[in-house]
Amino acid sequence: MNVNQIINMVMRIFMRKGVNWGINKGTQMMSKRGKPAAPTTTVDARQSAQARDAAKRARKAAAVTRRIGR
Template sequence: MNLNQIINMVLRILLRRGVNWGVNKGIDLAAGKGKAPAQMTEAERQEAQNARELAKRARKAARLTRRL
């Protein structure tokens, strides 16, 4: 392995971590992590639960597409 290949490998690793971090932050933001459960109505609590499940599925889908 020459120096160019090593640099490219390290850059790919860092870029992959950065993209993963960004995708996870965006999904969390879209899921609406905001209020504490004590301040929510029952409907808001149910909606937050659905958003967390949807975010979990979106994270899994993003992971699968990154593998391809």
Template sequence: MGLNRIIHMLTRMVSRRAMNWGINKGIDRIAKSGGKPAPVSAKQARDMRTAVKRARQAARLTRRIGR
């Protein structure tokens, strides 16, 4: 492999990790939505966790399609 190819591969790996980190941080921040969380029932908390999980899956799928 040429040096250019190795550098390109490393750049893609670093940028992919940075993008994953940024997306996860953004989703976590939106899920927290500010200061004190309002009291929620167990069902609402479970539903919110499910929604966050689905959002992460959709983001992963979108990134895979974009490759």
């Protein structure tokens, strides 16, 4: 391996990390855009808790069905 190849390898690593960092930052910025930072109310918290419980029950039911089907 010559010095030019080693330098190219190192530069490629740094460039890949930099480009990935930029893409991730841009994606995060775009996903946050347009959403107001409103505080959660007790109604929202209660609804989200109920949704989590329903999802948990659905996962358990699916696991039981898979066990029965064996």
